[in-house]
Amino acid sequence: MVLTFIDYLILAVYFAFVIGIGWLLRKRVTSSADFLTSARSVPLWITSLAFVATNLGAQELIGMCASGAKYGIMTSHFYWVGAIPAMLFVGLFMMPFYYGSKARSVPEYLKLRYDEKTRAFNAISFAVMTLFSSGISMYALGLLFQLVLGWSFTASVLLSAAIVLVYTYLGGLTSAIYNEVLQFFLIVAGAAPLAILAVNKAGGWQGMASRLEPVMTRSWAHMGDPSQNPMGVEVIGLVMGLGFVLSFGYWCTNYLVVQRAMAAKSMSDARLTPIVGAFPKMFLPFIVIVPGIAAVALSKMGLGYALPMKESGVPNYDLALTTLMAQFYPSGLLGVGITGLMASFMSGMAGNVTAFNTVWTYDIYQSYINKSAPDSHYLWVGRMTTVVGVALSIGAAYLATLYNNIMDLLQLVFGFVNAPLFATFLLGMFWKRATGHGAFSGLVAGTAAAALTHGLTLAEGKGAWIANLHEFPSTMAQNFWIAIWAWTSCFLVTILVSLLTKPRPAEELRSLVYGLTELPKDEGAPWHRRPALVAAIAAVVCLMLNFLFW
């Protein structure tokens, strides 16, 4: 793929815009709250798009297109089962506690609700995961641009890191959030035309369906048995593992996304952020997954297009998106496509960096290292942490070049840590009796259960480092069941230890737990400002999409 002047011009205009946004917003930053949490000042439509965009990294764009080519429309489960229900839940039921508690971060909520050790467990694991995630994102960007465009790995990594550093250093979280909205539109502008062109060329949905195996165009019909579908999963593993544990564990507890909702101007906006965001999210499969399906159909049509192959003889699905761009995008639109990819990397990276620097500054530095400095000091620490965070992310990117299974490792560790966390939050927010000792014990037990499940089961040659008691048909199925066991263990151990330990007095739990918190009321608000009603509409639309592609 060769870029021309117009493509580079589009990329340069994008870089100028993101830096310009950071520059314009720098004057709004006068305190650590402004820099690290936006001081709860961001409008709803911005927070809702940022909520979606910060999660829409390039690994998702490339990965979902690849999964679409490999698994077909079943990949939409990651959205219609694995995201939408959790997004509606966090907006309706959890934001009143996150926002109402005045916690500045998710770990801080854990400290307020439980105790310091529970906060520390979450803050430290989150900080480490976030840095690695950011670094691996950069590694994937560098690798992709090296392969597809012939750019130097180092140049790609350093350029993208430098630009993210500039606009997050200048404008903090607000800059990251406003840029995420720009990046969202760019991602859609870069990917939507491809979906339209590729599907049209492949003969529309009916044309694609006529050229592909039925399992590629049906999302639920082949879920009865793992052997019936290429994902190797069945309904229970999918719904409980992905739809409940992993999905809720991510969307309801990961500070990367929750931070965007917590930056909203009001409680109502904070609740509506993930709910409004659910609407664009549920239509993303049409622009990220469907092109992958079209790629497979196109490769059977004798048009001269074929999915590139790896040396082992299997298709290289990760290159589906970029090879389609090369076939359908002339110079100009190609620049938009590449800029969209770059934007998706940068939105993910900036999201991780801003979440990291808030957790580091408030939950680790202020809590354990320097508790009573003036606010100007914490603002300075926040800025320096941005620099250090980006530098460590670059380090993680280079580490990934040495250990090529680091992505798998990170996915695994994410599952170990995220899966039990949702049980901790669920019990913390809805059961007054849950104690700090219970929460911490539950988290440790859940993480241990995840590690044990991985160590005792095998999937595609991975795992079973203790013994092989069961073999899953796919690593996806294994991950879902690891999550189920981790969550269940955390849930049960938290309850058991809580019942054996002394709870905090009710007065200390006001605004932190159901039953001791005045929940927001929506009577009198216009219909589009009522979270329950908007969520119900989103749920119905999501259900309809599931039935449409049954």
Add this chain to the structure above:
Amino acid sequence: MILGLLLLAAGTIIPGHKAPLTEANVNLYTGIVTLLFGGFLLWMARRAS
């Protein structure tokens, strides 16, 4: 809007420039759509302010 203008310019100045599997002048059409969408966002912003 800037993106729309750039694509529109590309579609107008080099209309024959096409990708292997595209017959249409996608730069022109995408440029028009992007320009219209950008205009819509600007109008919404003006209304809000």
